[in-house]
Amino acid sequence: MDETPGSVGTTSSLSLRLGQALFSSASLLFMSVGVEFYSYTAFCFLVTIMGLVIPWSCTLAMVDVYCIFVGCSLRLPGLMVIVVVGDMVLSILSLAAACASAGVIDLLFHLDGSYCPPKFCGRYQLSTSMAFLSWFLTASSSLFNLWHVASW
Amino acid sequence: MDETPGSVGTTSSLSLRLGQALFSSASLLFMSVGVEFYSYTAFCFLVTIMGLVIPWSCTLAMVDVYCIFVGCSLRLPGLMVIVVVGDMVLSILSLAAACASAGVIDLLFHLDGSYCPPKFCGRYQLSTSMAFLSWFLTASSSLFNLWHVASW
Numbered sequence: 101m102d103e104t105p106g107s108v109g110t111t112s113s114l115s116l117r118l119g120q121a122l123f124s125s126a127s128l129l130f131m132s133v134g135v136e137f138y139s140y141t142a143f144c145f146l147v148t149i150m151g152l153v154i155p156w157s158c159t160l161a162m163v164d165v166y167c168i169f170v171g172c173s174l175r176l177p178g179l180m181v182i183v184v185v186g187d188m189v190l191s192i193l194s195l196a197a198a199c200a201s202a203g204v205i206d207l208l209f210h211l212d213g214s215y216c217p218p219k220f221c222g223r224y225q226l227s228t229s230m231a232f233l234s235w236f237l238t239a240s241s242s243l244f245n246l247w248h249v250a251s252w
Numbered sequence: 253m254d255e256t257p258g259s260v261g262t263t264s265s266l267s268l269r270l271g272q273a274l275f276s277s278a279s280l281l282f283m284s285v286g287v288e289f290y291s292y293t294a295f296c297f298l299v300t301i302m303g304l305v306i307p308w309s310c311t312l313a314m315v316d317v318y319c320i321f322v323g324c325s326l327r328l329p330g331l332m333v334i335v336v337v338g339d340m341v342l343s344i345l346s347l348a349a350a351c352a353s354a355g356v357i358d359l360l361f362h363l364d365g366s367y368c369p370p371k372f373c374g375r376y377q378l379s380t381s382m383a384f385l386s387w388f389l390t391a392s393s394s395l396f397n398l399w400h401v402a403s404w
């Protein structure tokens with residue numbers, strides 16, 4: 101089987117999945133621990149999506165580990181289509197959540213200072229940056245897998 | 253040449269391009285005519301991106317018209333890579349702009365009413381909806397062209 105770098109079952113895919121899990125966990129923690137995120141819809145959306153990306157990436161990281169050490173053939177069209185569609189949907193939602201949060205943070209900065217105390221605003225910004233990094237890795241996984249499916 | 257539906261030079265690609273040009277023009281007009289959009293970064297970003305999507309879609313629509321009526325072979329890897337990358341970048345930017353605007357509109361609704369008079373808010377919402385439709389069509393074009401390139 102001719103392996104596309106970054107497609108399911110390769111070491112590059114494993115590193116992408118670990119990166120996704122790491123950045124989405126960081127984003128979730130920065131946003132949810134000790135910060136009042138629940139008063140803004142965009143931040144609630146970000147937390148929800150990051151909470152979906154973490155189990156998805158961890159599951160696929162385990163599949164990668166299994167394939168690397170035990171060996172498996174993933175030429176099952178049904179399975180690969182689920183992976184590609186799942187990655188694509190999650191990458192679109194991650195980008196949407198990160199951009200909505202970035203727009204809200206920018207507006208909060210420009211409004212009266214009472215809406216955004218420096219301590220909270222810094223956390224929101226960090227969380228959004230992590231979400232952008234997580235999106236970038238999810239989108240890369242999705243494109244590599246799509247390329248792999250299309251080149252069969 | 254085996255044509256992928258939706259790839260450059262087909263009638264389905266032409267209809268996608270016309271839809272993109274239509275929705276991005278509508279988004280630009282709803283946002284920029286008679287509304288104070290320039291006080292919000294997200295809305296300025298939306299106007300800029302819609303202003304980039306319009307010439308891109310019109311140019312590719314003309315290429316499609318030429319290919320449909322005169323006939324052309326687009327198996328030039330360099331040209332197709334430019335089209336795929338351009339579509340992908342513009343679809344990411346359209347989604348980013350639409351989501352940032354949606355986040356800002358939602359926040360403006362929840363703040364004191366003086367930030368968002370009903371007349372303005374309705375226009376912002378219409379413009380953002382059109383931007384989402386434009387994003388959807390740009391992303392479809394991008395995926396069809398990527399599939400076409402990958403299946404060579």
